[in-house]
Amino acid sequence: MPALLSRLTAIWIAACLLFTGQVLTAPQRAAAADSGYLMTHFIGEGATGQQIYFSHSTDGLNWTDLNGGGMTLRSTVGTRGVRDPSLVRSPDGDRYWIIATDLCIGCGQSWDAAVYNGSRSLVVWESRDLVTWSQPWLLNVAGAIPDGRNAWAPEAIWDPETGDYVLYWATNATLDGVLKHRIYYARTSEFRTVTTPQLYIDRPGTQNIIDTQIVEVPSGVGDYRYVRASGDGQITIEGSNSILGTWTSLGNLSGIGLTGSQVEGPMWMKFRDRDEWSLYLDQYSTGRGYLPVLTTDPSAPAAYQLPASGSYDLGGTTKRHGSILTLTAAEDSRVLARWPDTAVSRLQSYNFQDRYVRHTGFDVRIDPNVSPAEDAQFRVRTGLVGSGTVSFESVNYPGYFLRHSGFVFQLAYNDGTAQFAADATFRQVAGLADTSWSSFQSYNYPGRYIRHYAYQLRLDSVTTATERADATFRVTG
CATH class of the missing domain: 2.80.10.50 (Trefoil (Acidic Fibroblast Growth Factor, subunit A))
Incomplete structure (x- = not known):
């Protein structure tokens, strides 16, 4: 009994030390882990504007064009143009992907052709370090959708419940006699093959939905683990506790004067040092690129605020529909070293x-x-x-x-x-x-x-x- 008690005491002390170490060092690691922000985006129309561009920020609001404002990746597959890029990091941080719409308006393709007979594939790049990227490949995601006409605005989020990614995008397809854009999803682990696409988001009647992006929200903020913003005539905010579970409509951003007729391409960014988010919205109707909308609770439309005049700077290029990744210090150093402003x-x-x-x-x-x-x-x-x-x-x-x-x-x-x-x-x-x-x-x-x-x-x-x-x-x- 004394030996058992001694052993239990030792285990208890070790557990306390381990717990104490985690409590003390985890915040330090978190503080040291995050550095700048990397935005991937396209900048406009034409063969050069519809490619991959990178921009960098230290505070999430003021951005510098990398590579002197020049493109950082060029698509050599499909239509040879890309829009709406999404930057995905693996849970272990050892792999990265860029997935993008295979679309090049004004490069031999019209909007009418893209809507009704566009590419059914996405363009994908892969990297181990954010610096050296693979050659691009095409991933057919909409070919298995009955009457699927295209594949636009892809996004992906890691699903811890199944240990793979939920890849979702918009496809113009006929369902129940109605041809319109809906959001479909499939599962993938490496962005080279996908499961059979399933309907993910549909709006009533003839209402299209093209752009949607999901953000995971930490415990203690709002009532939902996941929040998504979608362009569906409004910028609609919805919440859920499961990526593929039931989603609850929470409202929209019309209260601050932003509707789907003015903005599109919602792009989430959490500030690394505080519980505050920026929902960037592409001002496509005026051609002005992204506008950051700020909130301390993504699930509460009433909490969203327009930025103060002069509080942000998007840099020299027009930044269109993309995504933002918060960088570790090591990632930050590699990215800045790879794409300096070289003449x-x-x-x-x-x-x-x-x-x-x-x-x-x-x-x-x-x-x-x-x-x-x-x-x-x-x-x-x-x-x-x-x-x-x-x-x-x-x-x-x-x-x-x-x-x-x-x-x-x-x-x-x-x-x-x-x-x-x-x-x-x-x-x-x-x-x-x-x-x-x-x-x-x-x-x-x-x-x-x-x-x-x-x-x-x-x-x-x-x-x-x-x-x-x-x-x-x-x-x-």
Whole structure:
């Protein structure tokens, strides 16, 4: 009995110490864990506006465009344009996905075609670090919906009850004789396959619903674990204690003058240091982009307030329907290091000064009168292998770099491997033909330089005067 009592006492003390440690250290970890905010969004119409853009904020209200306001990812699949991106982090924080509408208005597709015969697929990217992203792929989500005409505005939320994601989106389909947009859902664990789509949200009569986003609310705030905001003629607020359970209508934001005829694309953001939320709404009717609406209780429409004049700044680009992720300090550092405001440059040939390095069909050459001009524009980054070197990233195909393969150059997508980094990294040295210009020595073949031959870009040894001239360039605006 004394031995048992002693053992129980030891267990009790250990439990108290463990509990005390959790109580004391958990808030410290939480405080240290969150840093800035990352917004992913698109910026407008056209082939370049309907791509992936990133913006960063330290306070959730004042935003800076990353990558100098340029796109950060470009879709090369489906319609080759994307809208309404959603940024998803795995529960363990070791994987990320961007899911987006496969839609490019004004790029060979009209609104009428998109509504009635659009893409049934979503565009998906995956990353392990928020910095190096996979090539995009198409995920067919609406093909199994009877008379499904499109797939728009995707979102996903982790469901702890089933250990996978509830992926939901809008599809224009006929049900009970009525053709309109409704919200459907499916389950997925990796965004490569989905379960059979099911109807999720339907509004009475002919009322469409296209945009909806769910936020999980901490215990002690409001009466519901989950709150969703939807664009359905109003900005409707609903609450539930289960993602796929019964949802209760709580009201809308017409009381502060915001209706579905003015705003769309609801985007939730919780401030990391307090129980306050911003519901960003895209002012599509006036083309002004996002407006933050503030609340201390997402489930109480009466608690929402318009921001004070001058209290927020959305940065230089128009930010359209997207999502916001609260970053850990490590994520924050990686994101800011990957997409600094680096100048856009061109590489001018020394001995053919009307010609510039450009990509065409992912081959690389020097040409005059480059069209589109962006094909000859690059960001001269810190080299992929580290400081003291440079790498050349395409402006209109972000994530694609000048890379030699078999000593011939191509514009290739960074696959994150050490081999790619070495092949796409160079040392910028004094020009071999003119020291006021530049030459670029290969990182992994230091006896070779970037050089044009018959106007094609190669990696060659350089010995003659002609070869030195061929290997000399000016980095210019």
